[in-house]
Amino acid sequence: MNGRPKKSHWDNLVTIFNHFGITTVLDVGGHKGEYGSYLRRAGWRGRLVSFEPQSAIHRSLERQATSDGAWQVASQMAIGDHDGEITINISAETDMSSALPLADSAMRFTPTSKMTGCETVVLRTLASVFDDYVAPDDTAFVKVDAQGLEPAVLDGAGGVMHRIAGWQLEMSIEPIYDGEADWRAMLNRMEALGYAAHLFIPGYFSRHIARQLQIDGVFMRPRPA
Numbered sequence: 001m002n003g004r005p006k007k008s009h010w011d012n013l014v015t016i017f018n019h020f021g022i023t024t025v026l027d028v029g030g031h032k033g034e035y036g037s038y039l040r041r042a043g044w045r046g047r048l049v050s051f052e053p054q055s056a057i058h059r060s061l062e063r064q065a066t067s068d069g070a071w072q073v074a075s076q077m078a079i080g081d082h083d084g085e086i087t088i089n090i091s092a093e094t095d096m097s098s099a100l101p102l103a104d105s106a107m108r109f110t111p112t113s114k115m116t117g118c119e120t121v122v123l124r125t126l127a128s129v130f131d132d133y134v135a136p137d138d139t140a141f142v143k144v145d146a147q148g149l150e151p152a153v154l155d156g157a158g159g160v161m162h163r164i165a166g167w168q169l170e171m172s173i174e175p176i177y178d179g180e181a182d183w184r185a186m187l188n189r190m191e192a193l194g195y196a197a198h199l200f201i202p203g204y205f206s207r208h209i210a211r212q213l214q215i216d217g218v219f220m221r222p223r224p225a
Contacts (some may be wrong), residue, residue: 009201011041013168013218016042016198017141020165020220024049024138026126028079028153029145031057031095033064036071045070047090049133052079052084053121057094074133077122081155086123089115098147100177109206109213110176125156135161143168145216148180155191167195167221170203174213195219201205 017025020149022026023046024057027035039048047073052058058076066069078086078099091097106113125144134140142164144153150169155165167190181189187197194218203214 007165008097009196011200013201014042014044016037016166016218016220017046019155020141020223022046022141022165024134024140025135026140026142028053028126028142029144029147030061030073032060033172035066035095035143035145037064042067048072049074049079051079053088053119054090054097055119055121072133074129077124077129078149079129079144079153079156080123080149081152081216082123082127083125083128086124087118087120088093090119092116095145096147096176097156098149098177100148103178105174106124106176109174109209109211110204111208113176126160127157130157130160130163134160137160139165141166141168145170148172148177150186151181151189154193154225161193164221166198166218168201168216170214170216170219172214174206174209174211176204176213183196183217187217188220190217195221 003073025048027050027156029054036048050061051074062073065073086099088097088099091113092115144150146153154200171186173183199218201216203216205212
C-alpha cells in the first residue's frame, strides 16, 4: 500500500470512457438519475440520455437532469426486445420494479421489495430509438439496469450492436426475479458478441443472508489495432 487515496469504481469507469473515447452514454433504467449524477461527480462531461419507464420516477429523473444541458431524459418508456407495451410490477423499493415477477425466494433476502401495483408503459427496442439519440460520429456506451430484462435489451439492440462500443449490465448471482439470466450466461453472451470484460462493480448485497446478490459488468469492444 502506498497511502494514495483509493480510486472508486466511478473513477475507473470514467477512465474506461476516456480510454475508449465514449461521447454518449445511454442510461437504460435511469431511475431518479443516480447513475448520471455519479458520473458527473466523477468528472465525465459527455452526453447522457436516460430512459425510465415508471411515471412517478420519470418525473424525478427529469427534475434531476433539468439543470444539465448535456443530460437528456427520453420520453417515458421501457427498453426491451420488441416495440409495443409492457406491464411493470411496481415495487415498494422503486429501483426493484420489474416486468418480471419476484422469485419466491426473494422475500428471504429483500423483504422490503414486495410488489405494490403495476403500470403498463410503452416498450421500444434500443435499435428503434438509437438514431434519435446517437449521432453517426458518436461513440456510444449503454448502461442497462433493467431488473432481470438485460437479455431482452440486448436482443433489441441487434441492428445497432456494431455501433455500441461498450455495455454495463446488471447481473444476478442469486436470482431475484423469475426467469432472469445467470451471471455466467451473461458473461458468455458478451464474449460471444465480441466484448471483453473490463470492470466488475459490486451491486446489491443482502445483509439478511450475508451474500452478494448482484454485480455490474462493464464490457468493451476491443479497438482496432
